[in-house]
Amino acid sequence: MDWLIAILALSALVIIHEFGHYICARASGMHVHRFSVLGIGPVVLRLFTYKGTDFVISAIPFGGYVQIAGMEAEDPEAPAEPVAEGDGESPLFRDKPLWARLLAIFGGPLANYITAILIAVSVYAVAGINYPTGIKVEGFGAASPAQAAGIQQGDVLVSVDGESVQGFPQSTKLNDLTAPRRGRTVDIVVDRAGELLTLPVALADAPRALGVDLSFQSEYTAVPFGEALASGIAFPFKKTAEQGAALWAMITGERAGRVGGPVAIARAIKGSADRGVLDFLMFSAFISTLLGMFNLLPLPALDGGRLVFLFYELIARRPANQRAEEWVHAIGMIGLLGILVYATVGDVRGPKTVPWDETVQNYRSEMAKARRELDLTDGEAPTGGTPPAATPHPAPAEVP
Template sequence: MNIVVAILGISFLVVVHETGHYLAARAFGMRVLRYSIGFGPPIFRYQPKGSPTVFQVCAIPFLAYVQIDGMNPAEEIDPNDPALFPNKGVLARMVTIFAGSFANYLAAMLIMFGFYLAFGMPRSVESQDAMIVGEVGPGTPAEQAGMQPGDRIVEANGRPITTIRELQAVTQPRAEQPTVYVVERDGQRLPPMTITPTRSPEDQGQIGVMTPLVFEPVSVGDAAYSALLWPLVQTRVQLEGMAALVRNRSTEGIQGPVGMTRMATESAERGPRTFIPFIALISVALGLFNLLPFPALDGGRLVFLGFELITRRRPNEKVEAVVHMVGLLFLLGVIVLVTFRDVMG
């Protein structure tokens, strides 16, 4: 059941993204030929009377896409058809492309706003005499070693541990170095765990544990303010993470569809207080990823539109089509490799 919830949650975010494109396109009078939820043979299809758009649900109801007429640079374009994507002004086209990521950011804000109102604002609670694990991050070194919420970390690298600060003092300098941790569970000391901390964007070691959280009620105003800032903070963190991956020439932080679904499933198993912020985080990640200035992504298309806006002349359509095709093939190759790693790992 949890994996179904996870898949539906991720698919919902893609639907949100494509809905942003669809609403912006329709607002500017563009013709949308197809709005599809999923891939493969359609199992449900509906076209409202007088509408050019076919709404469909396919046999594989995972992800979604919107087909805007004339958006493919390789298509033959009728310059007299005002409803085609390329026949609209450059700002209208830029807004339409940007609208997908904007919808994801807006969704993250609304999700966190509802979360804060329903559960309150999370605050870490630190014990003064014991390092109690409140949460173990999905896919983190601590989880892979078998650490669980409620465990008490009593020793790290030969040093006694009683607080989170003592744990950080030992762990942070030992990024990518095997380190022995001693844990007690239900009053019983477990065999020592050898854990290799990952390197954070701040170039510090981390194993992926948090102290217990309490949730304090907040006002509507405070919830709205925190929800507004939350996606911006997460964007900064994710950009720092991407920079660290490039700097360290590592792909450890990259998750494919299998890895992402696994993490979402694990979050769902921990309950709504973990799953809801995770879905909001994925929404931010989806919006940010699509804005990267890479061919085939929305950000890549915005680069070409930005060129047109600055130079007041359009790029060569055939060159743009080739660039996006090469980018798409590269992205598909990366997805295949990462998925293979996730499955075999």
Template sequence: MTDSPGILFTILAFLLVIGPLIFVHELGHYLAGRWCGVKADVFSIGFGREIAGYTDSRGTRWKLGWIPMGGYVKFAGDMNPASVPTPEWLALPPEERAKTFQAKPVWQRFLIVFAGPFTNFVVAIGIFMAFFAVYGAPRTPSVVSAVIEGSPAARAGMQPGDRIVAIEGRPIERFDDLADMIRFRPDERLRIDLVRGSETRSLFVVPVANVERDRFGNEFRKGTIGVMSGPQVVVPVPLHELPVEATRQTFGIVRMMVDTLGQIVTGRRSVKELGGPIKIAQVSGQQASLGLLNFVMLMALISINLGFINLLPIPMLDGGHLVFYLFEGIARRPVPERAMEWAFRSGLAVLLSFMIFVTLNDILSLGALERLAGLIG
């Protein structure tokens, strides 16, 4: 029997997570556009028919759509990612044309698009800064206090007192860094560099997969090598170090996302571990039921995910636009219109296929099909 919050509570928690994060993402685009002198026609949270909205003194329509699964800012002239002038754009008076997205130099268009994902990272950094300012930052030296008999670490020759300094050439400063590296690499052969006394050694360890289940019934496949750390201490973080510590935490999570995505692409992790909107809603309800702190930390993680996903070089996403602008900046000419058309068609197909896949993944992980089959049977 697993604890599970009600469906209405889950939906509310999901909206309270995703709504503000979509807003700050689009606000990043909007503010960068204003700084560059681009007029925004529409600022929308959600898609579909407008259920509420107003028009400000600048002529921007701020509105709420009835499908809360995203948002957008429509800038004046923002209708042709290939930067190819259209008859409608050429017909605009010069003063109006100067305020359009396409009239801006490529570096400004790049900045406007990049500002959305960047704002998501800034939000996460701000949350971590607040957390570290109030509670301090947990730190554990990368020193092995105990080695479990018969474990991969024991078979490799690791001993208590060993100080881990690197895994696969990546520096390790804290035991948390060690745990993060091992957790996402089950069944991989890893080189571990350590210091024993005054001697530096290198060992090879293959983490075993350990399947864990939380109180909600969610399963997680994690790598483990069978070593234990010393006691963790929470240390105060000086005010001037908060941005650095929070940024390190944020991009440590990004690095884990990159590693995990690479493992899924190469087949080292199951695609069943991918989640979509239903899974996000489920986890939002679970974390909200555990308290405000858990909920806010989840918002930081989701914000990082939004920033990371939007930077993927896929047409239709911010990252795809950034690739086109990089090409334009280097080649001194826009991407050919025909190539742009096919890129966006393929990008749309990829995104739709991915959304269908992760939604089915979510449904299967919840066991909905099995319960339906049981009802029919």
């Protein structure tokens, strides 16, 4: 049942993204040929038609797309003479003013960010904000430097060389403190049954610097509605900044990570559902943010890549060559599909890591077992994981 919930949740977030494109295109007077609510590629099932738009399911069950009339230089589905809608204006994308085209492309990510805000505000207003309360030692690896220094199971980590380990995500905060100090001796303060102890620990010069299994503790704390509203609005932008920094660190080699695909994302959503409805909702808000964030990256075939061409038109005061743009997006689509295949194979055959899961989860004690299975210790959370695998964009005329 949890797997079904995970798949439905991910599909719903993709549909919301595509609906953002659809509603903004329609609001701008554009005709939409097709809305694939599930999948890309050839149509396998026509669900219904609404105001001239075919709502369909497509062959490759990843993501979805909205096909707007007039996005191709030669649109085979466009009428020879543009059919005016209501006010007599052309319904084709290319005939619309720049602001309308920008809105139609930006509508997908905007819908994801609005969804994340609505979920976060609702959870914060009803249940409170999830604050970190501590990092507990659950066990030790082989030849653990922490165990050798006298740290015991059940100890709660307080600080490293005088710097607090508290932060959210706590795993990232701890990693930021230990990674630069690998191979050195540091003073770690632990809380042992209410008593603060300072223990010198000789960190290993390796990823398992402390050699411990950890659980990340947190709890929801009630807050005034004003604070819930402000924090909920800030949620997707805060996560965008955090994950943008994590992605950059992975690109530059400062942090290890691997690309995760739709299987990893569904697994992460299932994990959040296992931890309860609040974790599930907040993780869904997080994934919605990632979908919007990734699609805004200035890469061919993504919304961000299309926005680059529109901003070029804004600055140069003339549109880019449409044929050239279509080729750029087509090549980009091939690259994204390659990443999708690579990530999916890695999800199935590789270690069961999840994309950025630890940024929003409740960090309950069962994480200790999961971290042992994943061989992730000392706060080294998995980074990477690319939502695009869940929302790859289709052919040049289609807006994912």
